[in-house]
Amino acid sequence: xxxxxxxxxxxxxxxxxxxxxxxxxxxxxxxxxxxxxxxxxxxxxxxxxxxxxxxxxxxxxxxxxxxxxxxxxxxxxxxxxxxxxxxxxxxxxxxxxxxxxxxxxxxxxxxxxxxxxxxxxxxxxxxxxxxxxxxxxxxxxxxxxxxxxxxxxxxxxxxxxxxxxxxxxxxxxxxxxxxxxxxxxxxxxxxxxxxxxxxxxxxxxxxxxxxxxxxxxxxxxxxxxxxxxxxxxxxxxxxxxxxxxxxxxxxxxxxxxxxxxxxxxxxxxxxxxxxxxxxxxxxxxxxxxxxxxxxxxxxxxx
Numbered sequence: 001x002x003x004x005x006x007x008x009x010x011x012x013x014x015x016x017x018x019x020x021x022x023x024x025x026x027x028x029x030x031x032x033x034x035x036x037x038x039x040x041x042x043x044x045x046x047x048x049x050x051x052x053x054x055x056x057x058x059x060x061x062x063x064x065x066x067x068x069x070x071x072x073x074x075x076x077x078x079x080x081x082x083x084x085x086x087x088x089x090x091x092x093x094x095x096x097x098x099x100x101x102x103x104x105x106x107x108x109x110x111x112x113x114x115x116x117x118x119x120x121x122x123x124x125x126x127x128x129x130x131x132x133x134x135x136x137x138x139x140x141x142x143x144x145x146x147x148x149x150x151x152x153x154x155x156x157x158x159x160x161x162x163x164x165x166x167x168x169x170x171x172x173x174x175x176x177x178x179x180x181x182x183x184x185x186x187x188x189x190x191x192x193x194x195x196x197x198x199x200x201x202x203x204x205x206x207x208x209x210x211x212x213x214x215x216x217x218x219x220x221x222x223x224x225x226x227x228x229x230x231x232x233x234x235x236x237x238x239x240x241x242x243x244x245x246x247x248x249x250x251x252x253x254x255x256x257x258x259x260x261x262x263x264x265x266x267x268x269x270x271x272x273x274x275x276x277x278x279x280x281x282x283x284x285x286x287x288x289x290x291x292x293x294x295x296x297x298x299x300x301x302x
Contacts, residue, residue: 011122011280121264122277125246126284128262132218132244133159133288140216141208142234144168145224147271152222155278156208159285162216163208168230173237176215186210215241220281221260222248224268235259248277 132139141163143152149165156163164172172179186206219238223231231249238245239259247260250268257263267273 008123008127011119011126118265121262122280125262125264126280128244128246129218129281130284130288130291133285134291136292137217138162138214139218139220139285140164140212141220141222142168143222144227144230145222145268146226148222148224148268148274151271151275151278153208155282158282159289161285162212165208168234170233171237173215173241173243180213182206183210183212216243218244218246220246220248222268222274222278225250225252228253231256246281248274 129139139159139161141152141156141161143149143163143165144167152163152165183206187210219234221231221234223234228249231247231253235245235247235256236259237243245260246262246264247256248264248266248268249256251265254263254265264277266277
């Protein structure tokens with residue numbers, strides 16, 4: 001990350017390459033590989049396809065003197081060395097013995113996303129968050145996934161902002177009057193036996209928004225491929241209320257880029273890429289809040 005004198009944040013392509021944000025690794029054995037064929041052709045973010053072949057020594061075969069077949073796991077290194085020596089001695093006496101290997105071939109295809117688009121969208125998102133935090137705008141983090149939840153909670157606590165994990169309740173933002181009443185009841189502990197069952201569903205995803213008093217001005221969305229059903233619900237509600245959205249999802253769902261203000265295609269299946277993106281967001285928000293203190297100190301000195 002590079003910061004100019006004009007407080008413009010730029011993220012280099014080398015940082016994206018190191019943190020594996022751009023790669024989508026697909027094995028041939030997996031079932032969803034067939035579904036991706038049509039999606040990859042129409043995806044504007046994917047640049048090229050790269051195949052890598054791995055060869056693994058599977059078995060030791062000996063013909064002639066000793067016809068045994070042994071796996072790599074059955075023998076230690078010392079036993080393999082001694083076993084080869086014995087057969088080398090037999091080869092001197094018997095010319096028909098041949099020492100052969102059997103290879104197991106495994107192909108892995110990798111689809112590379114356009115690095116220039118990722119760096120441009122990430123840097124523009126960081127610059128916007130820097131400006132928004134300097135203007136004291138409220139931010140809401142939405143993260144749904146296996147390892148995304150822990151990383152997102154840490155990021156929201158560092159920036160002192162609200163967060164939603166586990167699941168998204170339909171109509172959370174559009175029906176703000178009802179959600180505000182439920183949050184008020186939770187804060188004041190005025191839950192009776194009659195309405196406790198109704199609010200029990202609301203308690204699951206209300207840990208990070210218990211003290212939320214107004215609709216957020218910015219929403220950051222990070223959702224993995226397993227929970228893709230929540231992406232459209234969140235973006236539609238934010239679009240209806242004119243909330244600024246920064247959407248960080250897989251490049252497979254590029255058709256949601258029209259609903260989001262800033263669309264960042266990332267690999268949501270790896271911890272490194274999500275941690276890298278959230279760390280940049282946290283850094284830009286904290287610097288924006290520190291700029292408020294610097295401006296206040298300069299006014300007091302004058």
